[in-house]
């Protein structure tokens with residue numbers, strides 16, 4: 001399988017370890033990635049607050065680039081995935097709207113017909129690959145590790161745009177992949193809630209209360225790590241966890257792994273190639289549990 | 295068929311007023327709703343079970359509760375439609391509200407917040423002899439939001455309210471939009487100014503829970519986004535929220551992708567010393583872990599930027 005690869009801004013910016021871990025993991029899966037180097041930011045739902053037409057046009061441009069190559073898009077970010085899914089739905093639901101947007105793409109020689117399929121890396125594993133093709137690569141099952149999933153809103157809602165009716169397995173995709181790595185899934189109610197990042201600059205106390213609540217709940221339930229398919233959630237849960245803990249006069253020390261880091265560990269990759277030293281909350285103790293040095 | 299319904303019970307007048315879960319086995323039909331099952335339990339097993347309902351047809355809005363952890367109307371939720379419905383069905387009262395008894399929650403704070411957004415038409419000039427009229431075309435876009443039945447399900451599951459009960463919340467904001475976007479209303483600017491205050495429209499996290507759980511297609515978060523857009527377009531641009539959204543567009547126009555450092559500066563303002571001091575430890579930690587994003591001039595724009603800029607400028611002109 002070949003994909004037009006959309007890495008998203010954060011894996012190229014504040015979470016380089018995500019990009020690094022994807023680069024380490026994907027060649028083992030027999031897939032090929034062709035990176036979309038000229039594709040704009042999806043807008044992350046934030047640009048859309050001011051101007052949805054602009055967001056949909058930029059995303060139609062990216063969708064058209066992949067369509068032109070005849071490739072589906074693979075994303076590695078819940079937010080990118082969700083924003084693409086919502087834009088794709090609006091473009092496909094309204095031919096007049098699509099035509100209006102295509103006029104803006106024409107000077108670049110692009111036209112979007114509406115056929116591009118966009119899938120998060122998690123969904124690629126579960127839907128596009130033969131089960132054997134990736135599960136056989138799990139040579140170092142992470143037995144004894146307890147991992148709590150944290151999806152990111154955009155990979156859970158709105159379920160209609162995300163195709164949950166046709167693909168009910170998507171709703172539990174992260175638990176399925178965690179279980180496949182041999183780790184124990186720590187189910188907790190916060191897994192589909194908001195990480196707080198969208199309001200970090202707007203209402204920091206509320207944002208930090210969310211980080212505090214989710215990481216503390218996961219810890220109380222005995223999780224060694226939390227795992228997320230969303231680098232934006234990672235930014236808040238990992239990068240701001242010290243801040244959240246000090247605002248609430250406590251220590252939490254909950255490591256937050258990008259899901260390709262967890263998968264890579266189970267595939268026997270070392271912590272260096274997965275960029276685990278770049279995680280702010282040290283996963284050292286959790287890695288020791290599965291016999292990996294940081 | 296027989297189903298097991300696990301209900302969260304709470305009786306403030308009992309000797310030991312603690313919430314607990316109780317399981318009931320109940321015979322239901324193929325077409326039964328969760329409310330049908332609850333009424334069967336109340337009528338034939340335990341008459342002390344408190345549940346609120348009236349119309350049984352998703353019109354009155356009184357039967358909001360949580361089924362398997364998600365807010366919904368009991369009368370509109372078919373037992374058959376529940377994923378994994380072979381197993382036990384867990385029924386609990388709505389979240390973000392005090393419980394009066396069992397599945398009945400206290401809706402007073404809900405109504406107070408609805409009243410907070412002045413949920414009636416505010417007009418100027420002499421009153422007309424009959425109704426305030428508007429052409430149908432100017433009102434049809436409000437049909438979905440006017441379909442709100444005030445059940446409170448969006449408030450129950452709102453992730454912002456979970457950490458901050460002062461947030462005005464999705465139902466009241468959807469109601470505010472209904473009047474802001476009503477062509478007959480004369481208080482639009484004042485309404486938007488009020489919503490621009492703390493605990494107003496900018497405290498929504500954009501988590502989409504309200505869109506997902508609303509039983510009537512009101513899509514409160516979409517209305518909140520429309521309120522923000524209307525606010526910014528009317529000149530309300532001096533909140534962190536507005537500066538973040540507008541700064542985002544500027545950064546994309548400039549670089550094509552996100553420049554986290556520039557966006558933070560644009561949002562907080564360059565001389566916002568106290569906020570930057572608060573973020574300093576975060577920046578230092580990122581630096582020490584080799585991942586402080588490159589700022590400003592070191593953050594290279596995407597190749598083919600002129601195409602992105604052209605799109606930004608074209609959509610801007612279309613306004």
Ligand code: FES
Nearest residue numbers: 350354355357369
């Ligand atoms: S009983 Fe009226 S809405 Fe459910």
